[in-house]
Amino acid sequence: xxxxxxxxxxxxxxxxxxxxxxxxxxxxxxxxxxxxxxxxxxxxxxxxxxxxxxxxxxxxxxxxxxxxxxxxxxxxxxxxxxxxxxxxxxxxxxxxxxxxxxxxxxxxxxxxxxxxxxxxxxxxxxxxxxxxxxxxxxxxxxxxxxxxxxxxxxxxxxxxxxxxxxxxxxxxxxxxxxxxxxxxxxxxxxxxxxxxxxxxxxxxxxxxxxxxxxxxxxxxxxxxxxxxxxxxxxxxxxxxxxxxxxxx
Amino acid sequence: xxxxxxxxxxxxxxxxxxxxxxxxxxxxxxxxxxxxxxxxxxxxxxxxxxxxxxxxxxxxxxxxxxxxxxxxxxxxxxxxxxxxxxxxxxxxxxxxxxxxxxxxxxxxxxxxxxxxxxxxxxxxxxxxxxxxxxxxxxxxxxxxxxxxxxxxxxxxxxxxxxxxxxxxxxxxxxxxxxxxxxxxxxxxxxxxxxxxxxxxxxxxxxxxxxxxxxxxxxxxxxxxxxxxxxxxxxxxxxxxxxxxxxxxxxxxxxxxxxxxxxxxxxxxxxxxxxxxxxxxxxxxxxxxxxxxxxxxxxxxxxxxxxxxxxxxxxxxxxxxxxxxxxxxxxxxxxxxxxxxxxxxxxxxxxxxxxxxxxxxxxxxxxxxxxxxxxxxxxxxxxxxxxxxxxxxxxxxxxxxxxxxxxxxxxxxxxxxxxxxxxxxxxxxxxxxxxxxxxxxxxxxxxxxxxxxxxxxxxxxxxxxxxxxxxxxxxxxxxxxxxxxxxxxxxxxxxxxxxxxxxxxxxxxxxxxxxxxxxxxxxxxxxxxxxxxxxxxxxxxxxxxxxxxxx
Numbered sequence: 097x098x099x100x101x102x103x104x105x106x107x108x109x110x111x112x113x114x115x116x117x118x119x120x121x122x123x124x125x126x127x128x129x130x131x132x133x134x135x136x137x138x139x140x141x142x143x144x145x146x147x148x149x150x151x152x153x154x155x156x157x158x159x160x161x162x163x164x165x166x167x168x169x170x171x172x173x174x175x176x177x178x179x180x181x182x183x184x185x186x187x188x189x190x191x192x193x194x195x196x197x198x199x200x201x202x203x204x205x206x207x208x209x210x211x212x213x214x215x216x217x218x219x220x221x222x223x224x225x226x227x228x229x230x231x232x233x234x235x236x237x238x239x240x241x242x243x244x245x246x247x248x249x250x251x252x253x254x255x256x257x258x259x260x261x262x263x264x265x266x267x268x269x270x271x272x273x274x275x276x277x278x279x280x281x282x283x284x285x286x287x288x289x290x291x292x293x294x295x296x297x298x299x300x301x302x303x304x305x306x307x308x309x310x311x312x313x314x315x316x317x318x319x320x321x322x323x324x325x326x327x328x329x330x331x332x333x334x335x336x337x338x339x340x341x342x343x344x
Numbered sequence: 345x346x347x348x349x350x351x352x353x354x355x356x357x358x359x360x361x362x363x364x365x366x367x368x369x370x371x372x373x374x375x376x377x378x379x380x381x382x383x384x385x386x387x388x389x390x391x392x393x394x395x396x397x398x399x400x401x402x403x404x405x406x407x408x409x410x411x412x413x414x415x416x417x418x419x420x421x422x423x424x425x426x427x428x429x430x431x432x433x434x435x436x437x438x439x440x441x442x443x444x445x446x447x448x449x450x451x452x453x454x455x456x457x458x459x460x461x462x463x464x465x466x467x468x469x470x471x472x473x474x475x476x477x478x479x480x481x482x483x484x485x486x487x488x489x490x491x492x493x494x495x496x497x498x499x500x501x502x503x504x505x506x507x508x509x510x511x512x513x514x515x516x517x518x519x520x521x522x523x524x525x526x527x528x529x530x531x532x533x534x535x536x537x538x539x540x541x542x543x544x545x546x547x548x549x550x551x552x553x554x555x556x557x558x559x560x561x562x563x564x565x566x567x568x569x570x571x572x573x574x575x576x577x578x579x580x581x582x583x584x585x586x587x588x589x590x591x592x593x594x595x596x597x598x599x600x601x602x603x604x605x606x607x608x609x610x611x612x613x614x615x616x617x618x619x620x621x622x623x624x625x626x627x628x629x630x631x632x633x634x635x636x637x638x639x640x641x642x643x644x645x646x647x648x649x650x651x652x653x654x655x656x657x658x659x660x661x662x663x664x665x666x667x668x669x670x671x672x673x674x675x676x677x678x679x680x681x682x683x684x685x686x687x688x689x690x691x692x693x694x695x696x697x698x699x700x701x702x703x704x705x706x707x708x709x710x711x712x713x714x715x716x717x718x719x720x721x722x723x724x725x726x727x728x729x730x731x732x733x734x735x736x737x738x739x740x741x742x743x744x745x746x747x748x749x750x751x752x753x754x755x756x757x758x759x760x761x762x763x764x765x766x767x768x769x770x771x772x773x774x775x776x777x778x779x780x781x782x783x784x785x786x787x788x789x790x791x792x793x794x795x796x797x798x799x800x801x802x803x804x805x806x807x808x809x810x811x812x813x814x815x816x817x818x819x820x821x822x823x824x825x826x827x828x829x830x831x832x833x834x835x836x837x838x839x840x841x842x843x844x845x846x847x848x849x850x851x852x853x854x855x856x857x858x859x860x861x862x863x864x865x866x867x868x869x870x871x872x873x874x875x876x877x878x879x880x881x882x883x884x885x886x887x888x889x890x891x892x893x894x
Contacts, residue, residue, distance in 0.1 A: 111892070
């Protein structure tokens with residue numbers, strides 16, 4: 097089986113996000129970029145399936161600007177067999193991402209697609225679901241456990257009410273939740289090996305998909321600042337102040 | 345030699361700063377076939393780099409002719425110099441700008457951004473740059489020479505046991521190990537001690553540098569304006585000063601440096617920096633603005649008389665790992681780049697580091713240090729004597745027939761008088777009688793924890809503490825009484841806390857708590873602790889601050 101893994105590059109989770117002064121977006125200059133943590137989990141799961149002999153090949157794919165080669169090398173150093181870089185200078189929205197992945201699926205014919213449940217930059221949580229619909233295959237989202245046997249996958253999902261276990265026919269789309277696994281550390285020799293692995297580059301514009309128009313962002317703004325707290329001496333002063341503000 | 349997995353190179357460079365990257369680039373330019381790698385403990389190149397920084401461009405012109413056509417992302421020509429003596433929180437006296445501090449022709453950069461810009465240029469020449477991998481130790485051959493470095497293990501739990509993802513670090517073996525760790529590098533420190541490289545020089549002396557990058561309201565910034573101050577909020581016995589650099593895009597880099605030879609155990613460097621920001625000349629620049637990034641880093645200030653032997657069997661020291669900063673110029677980047685290039689030229693000719701020490705000492709790098717050797721050390725007598733001595737040394741261009749001595753920073757603290765007790769001891773924010781007219785603050789950050797947030801520092805909590813305190817009973821039994829635990833004050837990230845535990849017997853027991861996850865890798869504790877019992881070692885690779893354009 098071949099597994100296709102989505103591998104998005106995002107602003108690192110440790111970075112304190114700043115909105116550009118003109119409100120057109122967030123600052124990414126000089127900011128650390130990393131793989132989306134849920135995508136690292138997706139890749140780790142695919143690698144474990146390969147190590148168990150269930151999959152033969154793990155292909156990682158990203159939709160990103162031309163400078164994202166190092167990002168893909170990172171995924172290849174972790175253990176991906178090869179990578180596909182769909183190049184576009186602009187960020188894509190979930191529907192465009194799903195349409196792009198559908199094109200990759202048509203070409204690659206994977207037995208399983210594993211995506212992060214969401215990317216930590218836009219937090220959309222839509223691409224996996226949209227892809228399953230477009231592909232007309234089953235979806236198993238928010239996976240915290242994944243077992244494959246034959247043509248079926250048994251997936252434990254993290255849902256509001258607790259855990260739900262479902263069985264889906266393959267091929268299917270699985271999206272990962274935090275507890276699915278803990279991604280491995282990259283080893284130095286593997287970084288060297290990754291240098292010779294193959295990255296296919298495709299221009300997004302050459303895929304002939306519609307993108308960009310569905311959601312229009314009007315502006316970005318940081319959350320309003322909280323005003324400073326006030327220290328009160330005793331309960332009486334607290335009650336007095338609450339009364340003064342008309343809250344009690 | 346070890347049983348670990350190994351990789352072999354001709355040269356391994358520890359640290360992707362200006363010295364290490366300049367070395368790698370120069371070596372590849374001279375010998376394209378030499379195999380060289382650079383390892384870096386930060387998760388990305390530049391994330392642990394902190395500097396002012398106004399740089400002299402000449403070494404960069406030599407290393408990368410044509411760099412001006414595609415400059416690093418932050419690169420503003422310095423246009424206007426100003427040197428102020430701050431008398432108190434409101435008054436400032438303009439002093440003549442010392443000639444070393446004339447910045448005409450220089451550039452204000454972010455050294456972090458500059459290194460992040462250099463790394464791909466090194467890679468394009470075939471250098472393997474590995475961010476996220478920390479050098480834990482040197483590796484030695486059977487003759488006792490340095491044979492490379494050992495990468496730290498990943499996935500070790502706090503108690504030393506192996507977590508499921510445990511990945512042992514490999515050994516990188518090389519003919520030459522180039523230590524470019526910067527000031528007080530942990531491997532460099534071990535090797536300087538092992539080979540006695542500092543036995544014929546003065547003790548090293550350091551400073552602590554604190555820096556913030558601000559985004560301020562439009563219209564305030566004059567790109568290229570360079571201001572330096574001395575005086576307030578420091579007392580006249582403490583060496584230090586500040587810098588205020590106006591960048592482009594309404595950004596200001598502001599920083600503060602205090603000599604770690606300070607004597608007051610109650611001195612709070614971080615608080616002094618915050619005070620400085622509230623000076624009447626400075627506060628209006630920042631008010632209403634936002635902090636982008638914050639950090640701290642020790643500086644190496646000993647100069648020529650503290651310069652250790654920079655070669656040992658199998659390895660050399662370059663840049664601030666050796667200690668090449670020119671303190672009166674407040675610059676080290678040009679020296680770091682030059683030393684990296686010189687070392688590369690040396691290795692290209694000799695295929696070894698032998699003879700590099702003599703070559704460095706005969707080079708313009710050492711000449712520059714010789715000229716200013718008495719200026720920093722002249723401030724041991726306080727600000728006024730220091731300034732007069734600096735004027736003299738500048739007038740005679742360092743031709744004084746004497747060389748002033750440096751003293752070890754850990755030994756410079758005065759004991760509390762009267763001594764403290766465990767019950768009645770100065771807290772982390774205790775006021776010192778030597779604080780001159782310190783004022784109520786309004787600008788962010790409120791405290792050191794709020795400040796660490798802007799350093800975006802990250803350490804997996806479940807890993808061994810990377811700040812080794814040899815004997816914590818000294819902290820409790822002696823330091824509390826004698827010095828009032830100055831680690832609680834000199835650490836800019838609030839790593840060290842003295843806490844009262846209630847023991848099983850119901851009595852209070854004083855204990856040192858180390859909040860290692862806050863650490864910003866400045867190395868101040870390793871330098872300043874008065875009993876020399878703190879050792880800073882590398883945590884898991886990729887841990888530490890994530891500075892943005894510092």
